[in-house]
Amino acid sequence: MAAAAPQHMDFRDKHEEILGRRAQLLEQMESHRDQLLVQRKQQLKEVEAARHRNHTLLQELDKIEERLRGKQLPHPNVLALETRYWMSVEESIPAWEHFLLGKGLHPTDNPVQPHRRAKQKPGTAKNQGLPPRPKPRPAR
Structure with missing residues (x-):
């Protein structure tokens, strides 16, 4: 026990x-x-x-x-302009892509510059079908 x-x-x-x-x-x-x-x-x-x-x-x-x-929808001319604008933007994407990714030059720094219109001399405007320039008026 x-x-x-x-x-x-x-x-x-x-x-x-x-x-x-x-x-x-x-x-x-x-x-x-x-x-x-x-x-x-x-x-x-x-x-x-x-x-x-x-x-x-x-x-x-x-x-x-x-x-x-x-x-209402915008006027057809406005729609056409908008469409052309976006098409031009899409076309310019490859040119800007390298620059934006830091891999290339700015697209406007191209060594091959697009041809620009030469400045016209005042006397040559008549030969191109443009209206004549207004004559200066004396001050009152």
Whole structure:
């Protein structure tokens, strides 16, 4: 019987230790659950705010679409000019690409300069079909 008493004491100590660890784990689980609840509430608030923001953006887009539907298209000449402008921009991209990437010279620094029209002398304007220049008038 004497040997049973220390063994009984060991069991009782282990039982108390297990109960203590169980209580700690229960506390940790409860605090973790509380943290999850707080996170969930925060996520719900964020989701609701995002939903409201998206709804507002969609309404604004609808208003913009309605305004754009009511506007007339630009004049065909303006559209043609715009198309030609963008075509010239696309054609000049290769010339500028090397410069913008830092691999070459500025496109206007080409050693081969395009031919420019020579300046006309005042007397040669009549020969080219241009109207004569106005004569200077004396000041009053």
